[in-house]
Amino acid sequence: MRTQVGIIGAGPAGLLLSKLLHDQAIDNVVLERRSAEYVLGRIRAGVLEQGTVDLLAQAGVAERLGREGLVHHGIEIAFESRRARIDFADLTGKCVTIHGQTEVTRDLMNALLAHGAGPLYEREAMRVEVIAGPRPSIVFKNAHGEGALECDFVAGCDGFHGVSRMSVPPAAITTYERAYPFGWLGILSETPPISDELIYVNDVRGFALCSMRSRELSRYYVQCSLAEQVEDWPDTRFWDELCARLGPELAGQLVTGPSTEKSIAPLRSFVAEPLRFGRLFLAGDSAHIVPPTGAKGLNLAASDVRYLAEGLIEFYRSGSTVGLDSYSARALKRVWQAERFSWWMTSLLHLFPDSGAFGGRMQLAELDYLASSRAAATTLAENYVGLPL
DSSP: OBOSEEEEOOSHHHHHHHHHHHHTTOOEEEEESSOHHHHHTOOOOOEEEHHHHHHHHHTTOOHHHHHHOEEEOEEEEEETTEEEEEEHHHHHSOOEEEOOHHHHHHHHHHHHHHTTOOOEESOEEEEEEOTTSSSOEEEEEETTEEEEEEOSEEEEOSOTTSHHHHTSOGGGOEEEEEEEEEEEEEEEESSOOSSSSOEEEEOTTOOEEEEESSSSOEEEEEEEOTTOOGGGOOHHHHHHHHHHHHOHHHHTTOOOOOEEEEEEEEEEEEEEEOSEETTEEEOGGGTEEOOGGGSOHHHHHHHHHHHHHHHHHHHHHHOOOHHHHHHHHHHHHHHHHHHHHHHHHHHHHSOOTTTHHHHHHHHHHHHHHHHHOHHHHHHHHHHHHOOOO
16 A cells, blocks of 8 residues: 555544645545544543634534534633633633534544545554655554555554554653643533533532533533542432532532443643654654643644644645654644643642642632733633644
8 A cells, every 4th residue: 555644543633634635635544443433432622722623624624613613702710619700702812612522523534535535444553664764654454464554754643552652763752741640530411511611610629620512412520539430430429529519509500410421531741752753743642642621632633733734735745844844843832832731720720639738728829819810811811722823
């Protein structure tokens, strides 16, 4: 098999890159180890920055997003029986859109299939070979055995545990990581959201988040120990714990119901540098992970794809490598800003086992400052809606 750009991973990063390249008549093949049904079954983030919405529109997959997405002009932060609203529209003139990652993935899948360019599913990439040479290849296996896809370039969009980053010689890559001492227990329920906007909660029992996927589909989270198991949390226990963290006023507005999905996710900050190794480029979760507190994971993947697509299109149009040569530095600048914001939001809102009473008072002092200072609120708003691309 031979193509111009080989893409590993059919998540939103790989699919979006494929669509942008196909639109410019650049041949590419997406290899995905799982089935299409499995990919669509993954429940992930749903807060889109305006830059991400604009990029999806550029790719021609924003029609349903524009019709069904929920535009949010702010968020609320609840602490000490108070609720402070951060008004994005007033502070920055921008907003965010709620549209589930599953729906973004579905729209990209359908758009590629409509052009006869769908991913090759159930092809598990085993390794990337000859990344320093002019013709790297992706060795993969499927039900019929092993094969290879020869490319001009390889885009590793296969997530934190994928083979792309693992194919890089250890001496060529530096990683930075922080694992947090807690996780998020999240549930999805077919109930109306508690509020028209997201509510972040700092409470003595731990963090909570009231989110949504649509006007009929709610997503709720509570901070939990990494020793917990999903089986330890029947629906009744989850709703009781969420109500305890929300307080009487908010809990009185909560509509509960059976969960349709329930999972525990550990929180991690991670960055790999650089993002280019010869003709192999890392993008999305294969290159970096952020805790979900700042709603940056999908948006960072989209900005990586934008920069990488621009470099590849420039190369195939003119032969120039300027965009490809600057990809790593350009993407990492935005990555580290998003890492800083996500780390800060996580530090501000969660209960840390070792922070003690002093750490808790520092959180409350900063939350009080955030609620009373337009400058502080603007800093949060600017980062939440997305820094300039």
